Amino acid sequence: MPELPEVETVRRGLAPVIEGRTFARVVQRRTTLRVPMPENFVARMTGRRVISIGRRAKYLLWTLDNGEVMVVHLGMSGRMSILSPPDKDGNGRHDHVVFHMDDGVRVVFTDPRRFGLITLVAENDLEDHRLFCHLGPEPLGNAFDGGVLSSVLRGRKSPIKTTLLDQKVVVGLGNIYVCEALFRAGISPRRSAATVAGKRADRLVPHIRDVLTEAIEAGGSSLRDYAGADGELGYFQNAHAVYGREGEPCPGCACGGGVQRIVQSGRSTFFCAARQR
DNA sequence: ACGAGAACCTGTTTGC
DNA sequence: TGCAAACAGGTTCTCG
Numbered sequence: 288m289p290e291l292p293e294v295e296t297v298r299r300g301l302a303p304v305i306e307g308r309t310f311a312r313v314v315q316r317r318t319t320l321r322v323p324m325p326e327n328f329v330a331r332m333t334g335r336r337v338i339s340i341g342r343r344a345k346y347l348l349w350t351l352d353n354g355e356v357m358v359v360h361l362g363m364s365g366r367m368s369i370l371s372p373p374d375k376d377g378n379g380r381h382d383h384v385v386f387h388m389d390d391g392v393r394v395v396f397t398d399p400r401r402f403g404l405i406t407l408v409a410e411n412d413l414e415d416h417r418l419f420c421h422l423g424p425e426p427l428g429n430a431f432d433g434g435v436l437s438s439v440l441r442g443r444k445s446p447i448k449t450t451l452l453d454q455k456v457v458v459g460l461g462n463i464y465v466c467e468a469l470f471r472a473g474i475s476p477r478r479s480a481a482t483v484a485g486k487r488a489d490r491l492v493p494h495i496r497d498v499l500t501e502a503i504e505a506g507g508s509s510l511r512d513y514a515g516a517d518g519e520l521g522y523f524q525n526a527h528a529v530y531g532r533e534g535e536p537c538p539g540c541a542c543g544g545g546v547q548r549i550v551q552s553g554r555s556t557f558f559c560a561a562r563q564r
Numbered sequence: 565a566c567g568a569g570a571a572c573c574t575g576t577t578t579g580c
Numbered sequence: 581t582g583c584a585a586a587c588a589g590g591t592t593c594t595c596g
Contacts, residue, residue, distance in 0.1 A: 289589060321572075321591075345590080363590055364574075381574085400573045402590060445567060454591080461589055510589065511576080530589095552568060555587085 289361045291426070291459030292502035292523065293513055294345045297367055300516030301347075302340045304369055304392055309336045312387040320383065320398065321362060325407045332357070332386075344422050344458035348413075355407050358418065362402025369394055369516050399512075423457045426495050431457060433489035440484040447483045448476035449552045459499065463508055463530045466557045468495045470529045475563040476549075476556045501526065529557040537562060 289297070313332045318324055325331065336352040347367070349357035359367065370377055370385075370393040377385040377395040384396040384405065396405065408416050423439070424431040439456045440447070450456055451465045460468070469476050471494040474487055483491065502508060507521030510531070514520050524531075528538050533548040542561030549556050 293589070360590080362573095363588065398573095399575065400588090400590095402573070404591095443566085449567085452590090463589060508589075513589070553570085554590095 289345060289365065289507070289513060290461035290464050291345060292464070292499055292505075293507035293521065294342055294347060294361065294459075295503050296507040296515045296521060297361070298340055298342045298347055300369070300519075301367065301394070304516075305337050305349075305388065305394065306339055307337065308388040308390060308392065309334065310386055311389045314377075314385040314387070315383070316385075317383040317401075320401050321360075321404045322406065324405060328405075328407070331355070331407060343413075343419060344425070344454060345461075346418070350410060354410050356410050356413055358404070358406045358408055359396070360404045360418075362398060362400060362404070364400040364512055365396065365398035365403035366512065366514060367394060367396050367516055368514065368518055394516075421455050423453075423455050426457050426459050426499055431492065431496075433485075433492050436492055437484035437488040440480040440488060443480035445480055446476060446551055447474060447478050447480045448556050450480035452552075452554075457495070460495065462554055462556075463527065464495075464498055464502065466530045467498045467528060470558060470563060471498060473563055475560070476551065476558050478564075529559065532557060 310332050313329045315324065315329050338350040338352055341348040341350065345360060347359040351357065377393055379397065381399040382395050382397050386394040413419055424435060436457065440450065443450050448465055448469065451460050468491065472491040474483060474491060502523040505521055505523035505526065506515055506519060507513060508524040508527070509520035510524055529546045532546045534545055536545050537559035540559055540562045542559060544561055546557055547560055
């Protein structure tokens with residue numbers, strides 16, 4: 288479910304409410320998500336204060352006052368939501384962890400498919416941790432530009448669509464925003480990655496930045512179960528030019544063929560064959 | 565070393 | 581109506 292804009296939206300919803308608060312009680316209902324939960328998770332969390340909530344790639348990073356970081360990934364169907372008093376109880380079938388803060392605020396981690404994960408990592412070991420050591424640059428950071436992208440794309444024979452989904456190339460993009468960025472850049476998802484290196488990469492980078500930035504401003508894309516931490520739905524799905532729009536006319540293009548859906552590496556790709564070359 | 569495909573899960577939609 | 585297949589925002593492992 289969540290790509291960078293959705294995770295960032297969750298982070299922005301959580302941070303002002305949670306930063307500075309202490310875990311008064313933690314209720315853990317599952318020992319395993321995508322990977323096993325940390326040993327003694329409840330004991331290690333209880334009494335800790337949250338210094339800050341950050342993000343790297345699609346991971347939420349809760350920095351704690353003991354030098355550890357709670358790492359959260361939402362997988363395909365995960366949510367982290369703040370329950371306000373009259374709200375639901377956090378006892379749903381897929382509510383795996385409930386965090387009770389010292390001011391009465393409750394945060395629930397819900398994930399029907401359990402592709403998400405929660406783990407604890409020492410802050411100093413974060414960069415070298417197996418989850419992080421292979422990650423590419425942040426697409427909205429200074430370390431990402433056409434030259435950097437080109438250097439990774441050169442020598443890659445696979446289609447640009449699947450290459451951009453590889454978090455070693457650049458982080459944060461998922462199926463929606465790859466399709467949207469390639470559409471905006473007029474680049475065919477089937478084109479081999481190596482042929483995008485150079486001028487096409489220079490053209491693509493600003494579109495990646497723009498589509499992610501616009502999506503964050505819109506609170507992300509709410510298709511099925513995604514919502515921000517406050518339960519608000521994003522509305523960027525209304526701005527999707529191609530994703531999920533098979534058969535619809537391609538916006539701003541009189542090609543007549545409309546948006547096509549193909550499958551690449553087992554996942555749907557949406558694009559306009561006339562505009563994207 | 566690289567890339568395609570499978571696997572991990574549950575829920576919802578689609579098609580016969 | 582009913583059941584089976586297809587599909588879903590991600591990551592990681594295996595195999596060729």
